[in-house]
Amino acid sequence: MPKYSLRINGSVHDVDVAADTPLLWVLRDVLGMTGTKFGCGANQCGACTVHLDGAPARSCTRAISGAANREITTIEGLGAEGLTTLQNAWLAEDVPQCGYCQSGQLMAASALLADNPDPSDEDIDRAMLRNICRCGTYQRIRKAIHRAAREG
Amino acid sequence: MSDFNVVNVSRRDVLKTLGLATGFVVSSAVVPKGIRALANRALADGILADRLEPSVYLALDTDGMVHAYIHRVEMGQGARTGLTQILADELEANWDRIHVVPAFGDLKFGSQNTDGSTSIRMFYDAFRMAGATARHMLEDAAAAEWGVARDQVEATDHKILNKVTGRSQDYRDFVAAAALLTAPAAESVTLKTRAQHRYIGKPVRNLHMEEFATGSSIYGQDVRREGMVYAVAARPPSVGGKLTGYNREAALAVSGVLDVVELPEMKAGWGFQPLGGVAVIATNTWAAIQGRKALAASFDGGPNGSFDTTEYEASLWRSIDAGGEETYARGDVDTALAGSARRITADYFVPFQHHAPMEPPAATAEWIDGKLNIWTSCQDPQAVQNTVAPYVGVAAEDIYVEATLLGGAFGRKSKPDFAVEAAVLATHAQRPVKMIWTREDDVQHGFYHAISAQRVDVGLDASGRVQAWDHRAAYPSLMETATGQQTDAATSFEVGPVMEQPLVVPHMRIRSGEAKAHVRVGWLRSVTSIQHAFAMGSMIDEIAEVTGRRPDEVWQDLFGSVLTGADLTDASRREPRPLVAERLGAVLRRVTEMSGYGRALPPGTGIGLAAFTSFGSFTAAALEVSVSEDGEVHVPRAWTAIDCGLAVSPERVTSQMEGAVVFGLTIALHGAITVKNGAVEQDNFDGYQVCRINEAPEVEVAIFENEHPLGGAGEPGVPPVAAALSNGIFAAVGKRIRRLPVGDQLTG
Numbered sequence: 001m002p003k004y005s006l007r008i009n010g011s012v013h014d015v016d017v018a019a020d021t022p023l024l025w026v027l028r029d030v031l032g033m034t035g036t037k038f039g040c041g042a043n044q045c046g047a048c049t050v051h052l053d054g055a056p057a058r059s060c061t062r063a064i065s066g067a068a069n070r071e072i073t074t075i076e077g078l079g080a081e082g083l084t085t086l087q088n089a090w091l092a093e094d095v096p097q098c099g100y101c102q103s104g105q106l107m108a109a110s111a112l113l114a115d116n117p118d119p120s121d122e123d124i125d126r127a128m129l130r131n132i133c134r135c136g137t138y139q140r141i142r143k144a145i146h147r148a149a150r151e152g
Numbered sequence: 153m154s155d156f157n158v159v160n161v162s163r164r165d166v167l168k169t170l171g172l173a174t175g176f177v178v179s180s181a182v183v184p185k186g187i188r189a190l191a192n193r194a195l196a197d198g199i200l201a202d203r204l205e206p207s208v209y210l211a212l213d214t215d216g217m218v219h220a221y222i223h224r225v226e227m228g229q230g231a232r233t234g235l236t237q238i239l240a241d242e243l244e245a246n247w248d249r250i251h252v253v254p255a256f257g258d259l260k261f262g263s264q265n266t267d268g269s270t271s272i273r274m275f276y277d278a279f280r281m282a283g284a285t286a287r288h289m290l291e292d293a294a295a296a297e298w299g300v301a302r303d304q305v306e307a308t309d310h311k312i313l314n315k316v317t318g319r320s321q322d323y324r325d326f327v328a329a330a331a332l333l334t335a336p337a338a339e340s341v342t343l344k345t346r347a348q349h350r351y352i353g354k355p356v357r358n359l360h361m362e363e364f365a366t367g368s369s370i371y372g373q374d375v376r377r378e379g380m381v382y383a384v385a386a387r388p389p390s391v392g393g394k395l396t397g398y399n400r401e402a403a404l405a406v407s408g409v410l411d412v413v414e415l416p417e418m419k420a421g422w423g424f425q426p427l428g429g430v431a432v433i434a435t436n437t438w439a440a441i442q443g444r445k446a447l448a449a450s451f452d453g454g455p456n457g458s459f460d461t462t463e464y465e466a467s468l469w470r471s472i473d474a475g476g477e478e479t480y481a482r483g484d485v486d487t488a489l490a491g492s493a494r495r496i497t498a499d500y501f502v503p504f505q506h507h508a509p510m511e512p513p514a515a516t517a518e519w520i521d522g523k524l525n526i527w528t529s530c531q532d533p534q535a536v537q538n539t540v541a542p543y544v545g546v547a548a549e550d551i552y553v554e555a556t557l558l559g560g561a562f563g564r565k566s567k568p569d570f571a572v573e574a575a576v577l578a579t580h581a582q583r584p585v586k587m588i589w590t591r592e593d594d595v596q597h598g599f600y601h602a603i604s605a606q607r608v609d610v611g612l613d614a615s616g617r618v619q620a621w622d623h624r625a626a627y628p629s630l631m632e633t634a635t636g637q638q639t640d641a642a643t644s645f646e647v648g649p650v651m652e653q654p655l656v657v658p659h660m661r662i663r664s665g666e667a668k669a670h671v672r673v674g675w676l677r678s679v680t681s682i683q684h685a686f687a688m689g690s691m692i693d694e695i696a697e698v699t700g701r702r703p704d705e706v707w708q709d710l711f712g713s714v715l716t717g718a719d720l721t722d723a724s725r726r727e728p729r730p731l732v733a734e735r736l737g738a739v740l741r742r743v744t745e746m747s748g749y750g751r752a753l754p755p756g757t758g759i760g761l762a763a764f765t766s767f768g769s770f771t772a773a774a775l776e777v778s779v780s781e782d783g784e785v786h787v788p789r790a791w792t793a794i795d796c797g798l799a800v801s802p803e804r805v806t807s808q809m810e811g812a813v814v815f816g817l818t819i820a821l822h823g824a825i826t827v828k829n830g831a832v833e834q835d836n837f838d839g840y841q842v843c844r845i846n847e848a849p850e851v852e853v854a855i856f857e858n859e860h861p862l863g864g865a866g867e868p869g870v871p872p873v874a875a876a877l878s879n880g881i882f883a884a885v886g887k888r889i890r891r892l893p894v895g896d897q898l899t900g
Contacts, residue, residue, distance in 0.1 A: 018407050021438045029382065029436035034374035035367025037559070038437075039510050040591040044837035047510055075367030087365045094357065097807055098228030099364030100371060100510040100559025125846040132837060134510045134560045135228045136814025137807070138848030 004068040008033070009077025015064070023067045024048045024059040027074060035075035035103050039132070046131030049104035050074050056111040058130075075103035078110060086110050089148035097135035105131050109145050118149045204331040206289060207282035208260045210239055216310060216324030218243065218250045223261035224271040225531055226360065227509075227558035227565070228811075229866040230804030231271035233359045235279055237351040237800055238272075242283030242344060245323075246310035247351070252359060257533030257553040265532040267566050267675070269767040269864020272800050276862055284341045292336075293329035294321065309350075346798075353857070355803050360557065371559045372514040372529030377584035380516065381410060383577050384440040384588055386447055387429035387597050390830025391672055392418060392454035398430050402446040408439025412447065413580050415573060416543065421636035422672055424539045426569040427597055431577055437588050457830040459670040461504065461603060464827075468605035469499070471626035471641075471665030479644040480651045483659030488620035492611025496698055500608070500687040501891040502874075504825035505601035505676055506840055511559020512594040515571040516586040517578035524551045524575060529558040531566035539568050540575045551575075562677040562815075567599050567633065595840050596832040599674025600825050602627040602642070602667075604683040608691045611659075616699035618710060621657045623650050626665030627683070630673045640668045642680070649684045649766060649871075654733035656712030671827060677815060678870035681766040686820075686892065689762035689875025693882060703761055703879065704744045711737040735860070736765050739772040739793040742854050746791040747774035756780065758883025762875035769796040769863030770856075773813065773872040775849070777880030783899035785881060787817065790849040792872075795856035796863035802855055809853040809869040816873020817849075818842045822893050 006013045006026070015030050022041075027033045027050075039047030041060045048060040051073040059067075079087050086109055096102045105128070112119055112127040119127065124142050133141070203219075205211040211219045220239050226232035236252055239245075255264060263274065287307045294312040295305045304315045311320040346353070363369035388394065400412045411433040418428045429451070432443035489495060515528035515536075524544055530536050533555050537548040544551075558565055574587035589597075604627035611620035625647050631639035642664045650662050676682065692710060696703040711733040740763040743749075747759050756779050763772035776789045790813045799805040822841040826833045834840040878889035887898060 017436070018439070018442075020442075021436070025436055025438040028374075029438070032376055034370070034376070037371075037510070038373055038512070038588075040836055041441075042591065042836045042838070044591075045510065079366050083362075083365065090365045091357070091361055094361065094803055094807065096228075096358070096361065096364035097230075097811055098226075098510065098558060098560045099360060099369050102364045103367040106365065106367075128845045130844075132510065132842055132844060134508060134562070134815075134842060135807075136811035136843070136848065138814060138843075138845040139810060139850050140807070141845065 004064050006068060006072060007070070008072045009074060009080060017064055019063065019065040021064045022060050023050065023062045023064055023072070026064050027059060033074055033076055037100055037103055039101065039104070045101070046108060047101050047104040049107040049131065051107060051111060054111070054114060056108050075107060078106060084110070085151050086113060086144070086148040089144040089151065092147060093140045093144040095137050095140040095144050097137055101131065101133045105133065105141055109141070109148070113145065113148060117152065119145060202328065204286060204289065204327045206285045206335045209279055209282040210243070210286060212286060212323065212327045214324060214327045216249055216322055216327065218245050220250050220252045221261070222252050223255050223264050224275070225255050225266040225555040225558055227266065227531065227561040229808060230358055230801050231266060233356060234272050234801045234804060235275060236359065237356050238276060238279040239283045241349055241351040242280045243287050244307040244309060244350070247356070249310055255533055255555040257537045257551070259534065259549070264534050265566065267531055267563065269867045273768060273862035273864055276800070280343055281338060281341065284343050285335050288336050288341050289330040289333050290323055290326045292333055293326040297326065297329065352800050353798065353802060356801060358804065369557050371511050372516070372527070372556045373511050373559065373588065375516040375527045375556060375586060377516060377518050380584040380586055381433050381435060381581065382437045382440045382586050382588060383431045383433045383574070384437070384444050384590060384593070385415060385429050385431040385573060386444050386449035387427040387593070388451040388454065389596065390453050390456040390459060391422065391427065391670070392456055393451040393830065394454060395428060395430055396450045396452050398447040398449040400447070402448070403432050403443040406439060406443040406446050408435040409443035410434055411581065412443070413577055415576060421638070422632050423636035424535065424567045424569055424633070426572045431573065433577060433581055433585065440588070441590065453830045456670040459827050459830045461826045464603065464670070465501065465605065468603070468626040468665070468667055471667055472605050472607045472624050474665060476624055476626065476663035476665035477641060478661060478663050479647050480662040481660065485620050485622045485659045485661040488659035489609060489611040489622060492619055493614040494612040494698065496610045496612070496691070496694055498608055498691060498694055498890055500606045500683070500690060502604050502683040502686060503823070503892065504603045504671070504827070505682070505819055505823045506595060506598045506825050507562040507564035507676055508594065508837070508840060508842060509558070509560030509562055509564055512589040512591055513565060513570040514586065514588050515568070515574035516584060517571070517574040518584035519578060519582065526551065526553045526571055526575060527556055528553070528568070528571045528574070529556050529561070529565055530568050530571060531558070531561050535566065536568040536571045540572050543572050544575050544579050563675045564599060567674060591837070592835040595835050598825070599633055599672045601676035601682060602630065602673050602680070606683060606687040608687055610691060610695060612695070612699065616701065618657050618695060620659040621655065622661050624663045624665060626667045628667045628669035628673050630675055632669055633672055633674055641666050646680045647684070649681045650688065652765060653688060654712065654729055654736060654765070655710045657710070678766060678867040681764060681871040682819060682874070685762065685764040685871030686874040686878070689764065689872060690878055690890065693760070693875070693879040694888070697882070702750070704740070704749055707740055707761060707763060708737055732765060735770040735795050736763050739763060739770045739795050739856065742793040743772045743774040743791045746793070746852060746854060747776065749774060756884055758880050760876040760878065760880025760883055762872035762879060764868070764871040766868045766871055767864030768861065769794055769865065769868040771868045771872055773876040775873070775876040775880045777877060777884050779881060779885045779898060785821065785894055785898060787847070787849040787877065787880070790851045792851060792869060793854040793856065794865065794868060795858070796865050796868070797860040798857060798862055799855050799865065805855055805865045806853045808865050810851040812869025813851045813873055814843050814848050816870045817847060817877065820874040820877045820892055820894060821847065822895070824893055824895070
């Protein structure tokens, strides 16, 4: 099997997996980083969202061969040096219910704010459209993103 | 599991060792002075269990740490935090000195079936008593130690105040002494008043919030064990279908695949049995998924291989035409209908729905020293023990089952078929196995909310008052899943919500038509209240339309007390009927006010109302609905209200009500599972669509607080939503939606 060198949250990890293995399963099964969640395996729900070179990407359909040599950030890396403003906004608005989709929501929201520091409701809806929350925390996600934008 | 050194000696032995008379009872009335010194000596000598444990729900260590045994599972509804609030409140515990032990299956806890919106209302009294009893014993020990009267000590925030000296001492100083005492009789324990509550009804943050925000929370899908392997399975597309072939060698040729194992076939009497099929075990999930593809497993259709939801719907309407079995009647419906001045008849349809929790089912099983251990995102660890036991040949109580956090459940994870699969494979492989359900598995092999047909005939008198309500329903029963007994029509329990609504209708009848189950039918958040609230709430709006009256007035006029207590079958409803009507009327009035119902709205916009009582609570919803010229439905705002007696965690009740609107909108706008040739046609979120953020309204929630018995909070928010939406669509554009989902009915 081919070997891949991955840069994840600033650290290098060498893994030895089939080339078509999605990044999601390398993170979860090989590296034990279970913060990135499995929701659909089909680019439908966004639970597996990570950043590749700062842009949101669905790790469940991203083969490892296409993720090597990119800067990968996962939820574990988001608040590695203390909770971010966004994560604190998530707490302030008590966003999560079951919590399962929230890693993906936070990764999508942080990419949005990096791109657009003061998004409108419409901007938020557009950016977060691909992240499903079955508990229905959407209105709090909107509020938390606005709060994070405000508190910069 | 245990974090403690529990010394295996009896209390009687300890008392003997301490030189106390045989038969001496250390009661709260006669606590010997100096007991603390004796207790500490016994502790030092290692003969005393170092914890105060007056209840199965809590224990205190001698360092003052409280261990809260929260036996109900956490799936987003907030039960784990809520029950901890109740316990901590009566214990006067400091929130930071509580360690919450995850739920593990044990009959000693009572029901662990986290279902039916019961966790708080079923255990409120028991958890209060547990906390208060421990507080009482700590106070007794302190009073004895200080040689002061019982009323001269008071527990507050993990300390006990000596009112004589004005000094306080930490709980830890009295744990060992209190552990020697006999727990006081319930009647001598004083519970706090509501005004004294420290955590109950207060904004306490969910225990797991920081984990959720950092991705460190562990769900069933996230469990990892040393040496663990991963499994996925190919299952028969139709229930009862049998495995007819598969390519074992092709699967084993996939890199990472370790083994191919046939799963036990399903037997008659479905229950929570797994479906059978064949599993692939691999070194990682992806390899297992690829191995499953390579298997190219084939199945016969079995007894349900020709099931087709289009044909089945037609059969449901034939059952409705045939009348069905009467499950409830008062007055004389036929005569009243025949003599009515006006009649309204309408047919309502709701297709199969699916739970689709964001976390697909998963379970990890491992044999350790001859004992089977299972970690899984289940709603009922006891159900896992009971369901797994016969497959592995051990007694249910000998299986350790720990509930991880659940990434949503909504009823799906009360059926532990996936845990059986994990246990069977771990037994075969003799190493830890994580059984993973993919989203396709979840959508195609669910326990679906029943497809339903309903016909409601209403008779009005000359002044427009409802004289007769004849309600027919035909849908497959969930009883074969719940009890393993084939049941070919919805039971009186399932159609019960129709009768439980406090409608002033003198002549009422409910009939249930034949409807055999051909897929596994389960219970989905709010269960049969989903379809019954849709039909009843829609019909009330239709009555308003026919009589030319405001819907809010028709609703309020219908609430009243025709029934007597003897008519009620729901034992949990401990209230007289007029109160039920009053409480339901009050929540509807509140959302009517909150929404500014009756105000001028732009063209194509309307507000729809609905109210329903379920799970011991009373809820109402008002939805502002706009329909664009091309028929797109949008709900910018919603107002909901709940009367559940007391909200232990008001913040979580609010979030449950907000989420319930989104959940109800998914049912109303999109939700539909269809079956062809015995197989579910949808397989992921592109086929089984759920609401996304652009469809989520701003929801404003009102919570009532009163002295009535507690009701549920997780489910009751859902039922009114679909009717409020369809009534809102009617208010907006005059089009009546009687079939769910709305789908493209307005765009076509």
